Amino acid sequence: MEAWHRPRFAAQENTPVKLPIVIHTEEDYDRAQQRVEELNAMPDGAEKERELHALAEAMLAFELRRDDADD
Known part of the structure; x- marks a missing residue:
């Protein structure tokens, strides 16, 4: 399991699964920096x-x- 997690979406529901970001x-x-760039776009x-x-x-x-x- 990766140490850094970002919210993932459940199957087809578009329901975010809340996981802490560490x-x-x-x-x-x-x-994390790459994800910030993705989000900003x-x-x-x-x-x-x-x-x-x-x-x-987290950062x-x-x-x-x-x-x-x-x-």
């Missing part, structure tokens, strides 16, 4: 804003942990 590695961080909407907010929080948490480890 970033553990630089690779996860890179994928999409039309605005509530689900987009929620995912962007969750990504921003910030990772950056803070990384900075603490560097100190």
Whole structure:
């Protein structure tokens, strides 16, 4: 199982499955940045804003942990 998760959609229902976004590695961080780019290319909407907010929080948490480890 991957450490970084983004909401996935259930079969044909377009019902988002809520999973926490957790970033553990630089690779996860890179994928999060790619997802932000994908979302920014999409039309605005509530689900987009929620995912962007969750990504921003997860990315910030990772950056803070990384900075603490560097100190």
